Amino acid sequence: xxKAAETGNxxxxxxxxxxxxxxxxxxxxxxxxxxxxxxxxxxxxxxxVSRTPVRMALVRLEEExxxxxxxxxxxxxxxxxxxxxxxxxxxxxxxxxxAARLAAERGASRTDLRNAADCLDAIDEVxxxxxxxxxxxxYVELNARFHNILIGMADSQALARQLERVNxxxxxxxxxxxxxxxxxPEMNYILSVAQDQHHCVLMAIERREGARAEAIxxxxxxxxxxxxxxxxxxxxxxxxxxxxxxxxxxxRA
Amino acid sequence: xxKAAETGNxxxxxxxxxxxxxxxxxxxxxxxxxxxxxxxxxxxxxxxVSRTPVRMALVRLEEExxxxxxxxxxxxxxxxxxxxxxxxxxxxxxxxxxAARLAAERGASRTDLRNAADCLDAIDEVxxxxxxxxxxxxYVELNARFHNILIGMADSQALARQLERVNxxxxxxxxxxxxxxxxxPEMNYILSVAQDQHHCVLMAIERREGARAEAIxxxxxxxxxxxxxxxxxxxxxxxxxxxxxxxxxxxRA
DNA sequence: CGCTTCTATTATGTATACATGATGCTCCAT
DNA sequence: ATGGAGCATCATGTATACATAATAGAAGCG
Numbered sequence: 146x147x148k149a150a151e152t153g154n155x156x157x158x159x160x161x162x163x164x165x166x167x168x169x170x171x172x173x174x175x176x177x178x179x180x181x182x183x184x185x186x187x188x189x190x191x192x193x194v195s196r197t198p199v200r201m202a203l204v205r206l207e208e209e210x211x212x213x214x215x216x217x218x219x220x221x222x223x224x225x226x227x228x229x230x231x232x233x234x235x236x237x238x239x240x241x242x243x244a245a246r247l248a249a250e251r252g253a254s255r256t257d258l259r260n261a262a263d264c265l266d267a268i269d270e271v272x273x274x275x276x277x278x279x280x281x282x283x284y285v286e287l288n289a290r291f292h293n294i295l296i297g298m299a300d301s302q303a304l305a306r307q308l309e310r311v312n313x314x315x316x317x318x319x320x321x322x323x324x325x326x327x328x329x330p331e332m333n334y335i336l337s338v339a340q341d342q343h344h345c346v347l348m349a350i351e352r353r354e355g356a357r358a359e360a361i362x363x364x365x366x367x368x369x370x371x372x373x374x375x376x377x378x379x380x381x382x383x384x385x386x387x388x389x390x391x392x393x394x395x396x397r398a
Numbered sequence: 399x400x401k402a403a404e405t406g407n408x409x410x411x412x413x414x415x416x417x418x419x420x421x422x423x424x425x426x427x428x429x430x431x432x433x434x435x436x437x438x439x440x441x442x443x444x445x446x447v448s449r450t451p452v453r454m455a456l457v458r459l460e461e462e463x464x465x466x467x468x469x470x471x472x473x474x475x476x477x478x479x480x481x482x483x484x485x486x487x488x489x490x491x492x493x494x495x496x497a498a499r500l501a502a503e504r505g506a507s508r509t510d511l512r513n514a515a516d517c518l519d520a521i522d523e524v525x526x527x528x529x530x531x532x533x534x535x536x537y538v539e540l541n542a543r544f545h546n547i548l549i550g551m552a553d554s555q556a557l558a559r560q561l562e563r564v565n566x567x568x569x570x571x572x573x574x575x576x577x578x579x580x581x582x583p584e585m586n587y588i589l590s591v592a593q594d595q596h597h598c599v600l601m602a603i604e605r606r607e608g609a610r611a612e613a614i615x616x617x618x619x620x621x622x623x624x625x626x627x628x629x630x631x632x633x634x635x636x637x638x639x640x641x642x643x644x645x646x647x648x649x650r651a
Numbered sequence: 652c653g654c655t656t657c658t659a660t661t662a663t664g665t666a667t668a669c670a671t672g673a674t675g676c677t678c679c680a681t
Numbered sequence: 682a683t684g685g686a687g688c689a690t691c692a693t694g695t696a697t698a699c700a701t702a703a704t705a706g707a708a709g710c711g
Contacts, residue, residue, distance in 0.1 A: 159694065185663070195696045200663090204454065208461040210559070217703060218663050232500075232554045239496045243489065301485045303567075306463070307560060314556075412664065437692070448666045453693090470673060471693050 160194040164202035167192050172211050172222055173315055175390030179224045182215060209313040211391075224393050225314075227377060231370060233317035238366025240308050241295065241319075245358035248298035249350045257298045261347050264291045268340055272333070279336070281327055285320040291343055292319040295362075298350065315388035322372035324385040329375065339368050413447040417455035420445050425464050425475055426568055428643030432477040435468060462566040464644075477646050478567075483626060486570035491619025493561050494548065494572075498611035501551035502603045510551045514600050517544045521593055525586070532589070534580055538573040544596055545572040548615075551603065568641035575625035577638040582628065592621050 168188065171177050188199045203220050206212045212220040225233075253261075268287045271280055296305050312318040326332040342365040349358035376382040376389070383389045421441065424430050441452045456473050459465045465473040478486075506514075521540045524533055549558055565571040579585040595618040602611035629635040629642070636642045 160696095161694075182662090184661090186661080196663095197695055197697090200454075201457065201694095204457055205461070208458070229554075229556055232556045235500075236493075236496065236557060236560060239492060240489070243492045247485075247488075301482075303482055303485045304489055307489060307563065310560065310563065413666095414664075435692090439692075449693095450665055450667090454664095 160198035161201040161205075164188070164192050164194050164198045165205055168199075168202045168206055169209075169211060172206070172391070173388045177222050179222045179391050179393070182219055182221045183212065185219070210310070211313070211388075223391065225316075225391050226393060227373075227395055230314075230316055230373060230392055233311060233314050234366055234369045234373065237308070237311045237317055237319070237369075238363045240304065240311060241292065241366060242359040242362040244296050244299035244301070244304055244308070245346055245350060245362040246355040247301060247304070248295065249353050249355040249358040251300065252353065253298040253350055257294060258347070258351060261291060261294045261298070264294060265340070265343050265347065268343070272336060272340065276333060279333070281324055284336070285323050288323065288339075289318070289320045295346070316373075316386050316392065317369075319366075319369075321387055322369045322376065325372045325376045325382045327385065328379075328382055335368060335371075339365065342368075413451035414454040417441070417445050417447050417451045418458055421452075421455050421459055422462075422464060425459070425644070426641045430475050432475045432644050432646070435472055435474045436465065438472070463563070464566070476644065478569075478644050479646060480626075480630060480648055483567075483569055483645055484623060486564060486567050487619055487622045487626065490561070490564045490570055490572070490622075491616045493557065493564060494545065494619060495612040495615040497549050497552035497554070497557055497561070498599055498603060498615040499608040500554060500557070501548065502606050502608040502611040504553065505606065506551040506603055510547060511600070511604060514544060514547045514551070517547060518593070518596050518600065521596070525589060525593065529586060532586070534577055537589070538576050541573045541576065541592075542571070548599070569626075569639050569645065570622075572619075572622075574640055575622045575629065578625045578629045578635045580638065581632075581635055588621060588624075592618065595621075 168183075171191075177183055183203065185196050185199050185203070188203075189196055192199065203212060207214055207220055211223055213223040215221050248257075264287055268284065268291070271284050271287065274280075296308055299305075315321055326335055329335070342361050346358050346361040346365070349355075349361060376386055377394060383392075383394075386392075421436075424444075430436055436456065438449050438452050438456070441456075442449055445452065456465060460467055460473055464476055466476040468474050501510075517540055521537065521544070524537050524540065527533075549561055552558075568574055576589075579588055582588070595614050599611050599614040599618070602608075602614060629639055630647060636645075636647075639645075
C-alpha cells in the first residue's frame with residue numbers, strides 16, 4: 146500500500162498539516178467516538194507520522210473547536226448539543242451581519258461588487274437552468290464563494306479571523322445545512338428566499354444602507370436554523386450534514 | 399538567581415503553560431520587537447525550558463492572535479494598525495451585544511442577576527466614595543467582573559469562547575482602555591455614562607428587552623473607541639494601554 | 652459480594668538529536 | 682561601488698527517548 150499517494154505525501158506539505166487534515170477528517174467522519182480520548186500513540190500508528198506532528202495537530206484542532214482539552218492532559222473529541230449548534234449559527238449570522246454593515250458603511254470596492262454580482266448571477270443561472278433537479282454541489286460552492294466575498298468586502302482581518310473560527314465548526318458554516326433541503330419539496334422555495342436575501346444585501350451594501358445589510362445577513366443565517374430543525378427530526382437528513390456525528394441529539398417524539 | 403520563585407516553577411504548572419505566560423508577557427511588554435521573528439532557541443535560553451514547550455506556546459499564542467505564522471516557518475510578533483484595533487473593539491461590542499440579547503431573551507438566572515446587581519453596587523460605591531480620586535484598579539476589576547457575568551448570563555459556551563478570543567487582544571478587552579481616562583478631566587463623566595449603561599443593560603435583561611440590551615452593549619463598547627482616539631493622540635496616555643507597543647501608530651498632526 | 656488498594660500499563664509532558672531548508676554574510680567579479 | 686554567487690550558520694520540522702502522572706485492572710480484604 147503506497148501511503149504517499151493516498152495522503153499526498155509530497156515534500157511541500159509538512160507532516161503537521163497532513164496530520165491535522167487527516168485527524169480532522171477522522172473526527173468529522175465519526176471514526177473517533179465523540180467524547181472519547183484521542184490517544185496520541187494510536188494516531189501515530191493510524192496516521193503514519195510521529196508524535197510531534199500529531200501533538201501539533203491536536204493542539205490546533207482544539208483551538209479550532211473540534212477537540213476539547215482533558216484536564217488531566219490530552220484531548221477528547223468534542224460533542225455538541227443542539228443548543229450549541231444553534232448558537233454557533235447565530236454567532237455566524239451576527240458576525241456576517243457586522244461584515245455586511247461595515248462593507249456598507251465603508252463602501253465596497255468596484256471589483257468586489259462586481260465579483261459579488263457575478264456570483265449571484267451564477268447562482269441565478271443554476272436555479273434557472275434546471276429547477277427540477279438543481280445542481281446542489283455547484284450551489285453550495287457558489288454560496289460559499291458569495292459569503293466569502295462579503296466577508297472580504299468588510300475589509301477586516303480581525304473579523305475574517307473570527308468568522309474563520311465559527312465556520313471551522315462544519316455544521317455552522319454557510320453552506321453546511323443546504324444539502325438538508327435536498328429531500329424537501331420546499332427546497333426551491335427556500336433557495337429562492339435565500340438568493341433573494343443575497344441580492345438584497347448586495348443592494349443594501351451598494352446603497353450604503355448599513356443597518357439593512359446587517360439585518361438581512363442576520364436573518365439569512367436563520368435559514369440554517371430552519372434547516373437544522375428539519376435535520377434534527379429526520380436522521381436521514383442529518384446524515385447529509387458534515388460533522389453531524391458530533392451532535393448529540395435530544396430524544397424526539 | 400532563583401528562577402523557581404520568579405516564574406512560579408512548581409510542579410502543578412506545566413512548562414508549556416509557563417512558557418505561554420512568559421512569552422505573552424514578553425510580547426505585551428514589547429521586549430520582542432513587533433514584526434520580528436521569534437526565535438525558538440532564543441526563547442529556550444530566555445525562558446529556561448526546552449524547545450518543545452516553547453513551540454507549543456508559540457502555536458497557542460498564534461491562535462490567540464498575538465503572533466503571526468511566517469510562511470517559511472516559525473512565528474513573528476504581530477503588529478496591529480489603528481483600524482484593526484477599532485475593529486476588534488467593534489467585534490467585542492457586537493458579541494457582547496449578542497450575549498446581552500440572548501440573556502434577555504432566554505432570561506437570566508436569579509443568582510446571575512443578583513451577582514450583576516451586586517457588582518454594579520460595588521462600582522457605584524467606588525465612584526461615590528472618593529470622586530476626586532477614583533480607585534481605578536478596583537474599577538477595572540469590577541468592570542471586568544460585570545462583563546464576565548454578562549457573558550455568563552448568555553449561557554453559551556460557543557459565544558464565551560469567541561469573546562475569549564477577542565479579549566485575548568489586550569487592547570480590545572472591556573477594561574483595557576479605561577486607564578486612559580485617568581488623565582482626562584472628563585473621566586468621572588465618562589465613567590458615569592459607562593456605569594449608567596451597565597445599569598440600563600441589566601434592567602433591559604431583567605425585563606426581557608433583547609433588542610435594547612443588545613443596542614446598549616454595542617454602544618457601550620464604543621466608549622472604548624473614544625478612549626482609543628484619545629490615546630492615539632497622546633503618547634503618554636498610550637503607555638497606559640496594555641499591549642500598546644503592538645499598535646503601529648499613524649503619523650498625527 | 653462489594654469495596655478498597657496496590658500494581659502494572661499506558662498516557663502525556665519534556666528534552667534532545669538529527670536533517671533539511673532558509674537566511675544572511677562574505678567574497679569575488681564586473 | 683555594486684550586484685551576484687557560494688557558503689556558512691542558524692532556524693525549524695521531525696522523530697524519539699525518558700520521566701512522571703493517570704488509569705484501569707486485578708487481587709485481597711472487609
